[in-house]
Amino acid sequence: MKLRISPLLPFLFLLGTVTHTLSSMLGMYLCLFLHELGHLITAVILHMGVSYLGILPFGVAIRLKEEQTRPIKERIWVAAAGPLASFCGAGLIFLFQKYLSQKQFFFLFCGNFALGLFNLLPILTFDGGRILFYLLSDAFGSIIGYHRVIFLSRASVCLMAAFGAFILYTTRWNPSLLMIACFFGYKMWAEGGYERVTMTQNAFDYRHKKRPDGIYKTRTLTVNHTVPLRRLLKYFSSARYCVVHIVDNEMKLKTTLTEQEIADALISEGGTITGENIYGSTTQASTKAFPIHGRRMGQYQKGPFRH
Structure with missing residues (x-):
């Protein structure tokens, strides 16, 4: 884990000491640490590693390893844990307000509640x-x-x-x-x-979408063979594997491609490539050799999950 502490932090605390606002600054950082602690605890429970922790003049930031490749529900839980921790902190401050001065109660309660509320925007x-x-x-x-x-x-x-x-x-x-x-x-x-x-x-990165059980959540698209394949990129998602059916003008199925094969084709042949270039809309075009990673076009019809 990479830890970064801003070099401006000592000057900020010095300024707080001179202006007699150090206690307010420490209270602010307490609210921020509680918020990030909610993210951190949830990530640990879900077995997500932490790649970066930064203590900055205006906040605390963490980055998680492989967060974008985890299931949607897990990512939502991690994101929601921060505001939930802030609201819980505000609730605890409210329950124990008799042990705090009026100024401390107001600052900590409003700080936690506002932090949780703003983070839900x-x-x-x-x-x-x-x-x-x-x-x-x-x-x-x-x-x-x-x-x-x-x-x-x-x-x-x-x-x-x-x-x-x-x-x-x-x-x-x-x-x-x-x-x-x-x-x-x-x-x-x-x-x-x-x-x-x-x-x-x-x-x-389709490699992160592979599952040990071999069962995939998929998104299926059907496109005309004249459509540039680059237009399909906006439908790719880290949560689902994309399978594309190529059809001709008569809506007859010509071939099926996976997002891996589409990405390989775009990298090797450029952004103007279409389904017609890969398979072809006629019998003559379908017999053409189109090498992607050393394979011919007929090999694409052997299955949608060929890696």
Whole structure:
């Protein structure tokens, strides 16, 4: 596990000491640690390893090993565990409020509750956005699911920023919601590249989808033989194996391809390749040799799960 502690952290604590806000900072980090602890405990229970733990000036971040290749239900449980831990923390603070000062109770209770609530917003880099992404990926494929969640994420941040600007305009002194919206927008932009690359990599990595029992959840597509195969990529998902039936203009089945064979064809022949190039819509075309990893076209008809 890679541990990263931000070099700005000591200066932040020094600033808290000078401004007499150190106790508030420590309380904030306590809320954040409790939130991430929920993710961590659930990941350990589900036998997911931790690849990265970062303590940053504005939060705590963890990354899990092979999270994108685990079943949808497990990923949703891990994502939901953080807000659930925050809400449980708020409940415990409420039960033991008599042992705390009014200021401590208000700060810790509101901090945990707000942290859990904000993380349920449909913004991709937060738990609510991840849960929504997993559900949409399972239903529509990873790439379509990603673009839909990105749209909802941007809409949520824009609405939050507009509401924050309205509050700042009416109160003349409270920029907190606007600052939070800016932070959410920055985090979404900063982590968006990592999310996109990881999502695409796992959607293509069919090796992680192999199951010991040999039984696969599949998505079946039927496409015309003139459709470029690159247009099928948006339907690939890390949760399901994709099987594609190629038909001609008369809706007669010509061949069946797996996502592995489609990926191999795109890599070796380029993005303009079609089902007709692989099999052919006529008898003459069907006898052509089309090498993918040294195989001829007739070999593709031996079964959809040939690896």
